[in-house]
Amino acid sequence: MPKIDLQHENSKLKQSVQSLLARIEENQRIDRHFQGFEFQLLGCYHLKDVLDILLVDAMKHFNLDDVGLVLVDRDFSLEELMTSLDIGRYENRLQLRHSDDFSLTLYRGDYRVTLGEQDTLTASRLFPNLDQLGSAALLPLVRHNQLLGSLHFASRSHERFSPDKAVDFLQHLAGISAVCLDNSLSNEHLKRQSLYDRLTKVSNRMHFDLEFGKELERSERNGQPLCCLFLDLDHFKQVNDQFGHQMGDICLKQVAAAIRQELRKTDLLARYGGEEFVVLLHSCEQREGLQIAERIREVVDKLKITGRGVVRPTVSIGLACWHPAGNRTHDLSRLGQRLLKCADEAMYEAKEQGRNRVVSKVFCQIVA
Structure with missing residues (x-):
């Protein structure tokens, strides 16, 4: 093969190799x-x-x-x-x-x-x-x-x-x-x-317990009030006994949805157990908390649930509001338990006063 052809082939081969290496790179x-x-x-x-x-x-x-x-x-x-x-x-x-x-x-x-x-x-x-x-x-x-x-x-x-x-x-x-x-x-x-209740699609008690401590810390850090609502469906056992548990489930779902509609995005709603619900209203004064609680009571009172019969649910609501005192609280967990207990007691007072009402109870902070 002539020398010039070899040089040409070598040049082409070199270009091919260089092109291949460039493509690999x-x-x-x-x-x-x-x-x-x-x-x-x-x-x-x-x-x-x-x-x-x-x-x-x-x-x-x-x-x-x-x-x-x-x-x-x-x-x-x-x-x-x-x-x-x-x-x-x-x-x-x-x-x-x-x-x-x-x-x-x-x-x-x-x-x-x-x-x-x-x-x-x-x-x-x-x-x-x-x-x-x-x-x-x-x-x-x-x-x-x-x-x-x-x-x-x-x-x-x-x-x-x-x-x-x-x-x-x-x-x-x-x-x-x-x-x-x-x-x-x-x-x-x-x-x-x-973390969510499968039936009502709201937070369950475990989620509430996890978030409650965070809400208390946030309220204390920012010096903002925190309202707690305890809600209980009135005569709910009679609904299950008279119309069956399926009707009771429908009632719980619709009541939970009605409560949620009256809350802000920052509020926390949880099914606390059975027919009980709890609500945390962040950065909410007692007067505003009472207005929200009354709106919830009214919207539930207007529900008409049909199935095997007709159920018109009502709720009794207890409210307690915590205003951070300014100084750091030594035991926020204990304070949270007392706040829940205060709202729960207010709810039972609402039951005793005839049900389908809101009762507000003064919460006094005890510095540990």
Whole structure:
């Protein structure tokens, strides 16, 4: 072979090797970039942290123009969970869908990462905040062969997510995101189940006991009053005896929902046991607490519960209010027990006075 041909072949081979090495180096760089993001996700335990990374951090990390996430909430439990956790919608970047229909139009049953341009209607639904979409990456989030949702990356560039690009890294990211999302949802649901009463959907006694100490500390730290309401359904045993326990359960659920409607977001409502409920009104003077208690009594008194018969429930309410004295309390736990006892005694006074009424009892702080 002529010398000039060998030099030409060697030059071509050298260029190929250099190109291959450059591609390997670039892939390694991309891999490290994706790994850094995935490690962040894998370190998350709470749902809010996972959503923050997917919907906020991802934009900066991957230099995106917008991000969107659609979660499939088939039984509306996710919407309820997010409300209880006070999780917003990230400026419309987070959407809940109650069926698989929308995702099926994106993936047509084949849950693989999809790159490319989107029609105007789809673009506006995926990225309502983006004025102009060039191209998008659609990442299906699948766990145990079931679609959890769909993560969407947007760019104004038509070349950024063109169909000819490799999707290996994005496919891996979709898998990691699905695992982290599923785990955080499971953890939050389990936590909620352990702290909330299944029947009435309000806090249970264990949750109340955990939060009560925090509320006492916060009130003392900020020098703000804390009102405690003890509520008991009147003649509830007669409801169970006359109409059955199923009717009694319906009554408890509707009464709990009526009480909750009259409370602020910062207030704590818990089922304390049986037909008893307790409410903590943060930063609430006794006069305002009485007004809230009276509103609760009135709204419950207007309920008409139908089933095997007609039940018109009423509640007796006791109120006690603590005003921090200024000095640190030596034993907040003991003070909390006394505050609860004071409200409980006021509730029994309401029973003795004829039921379906509010009684307020003066709470005197004893410095331990």
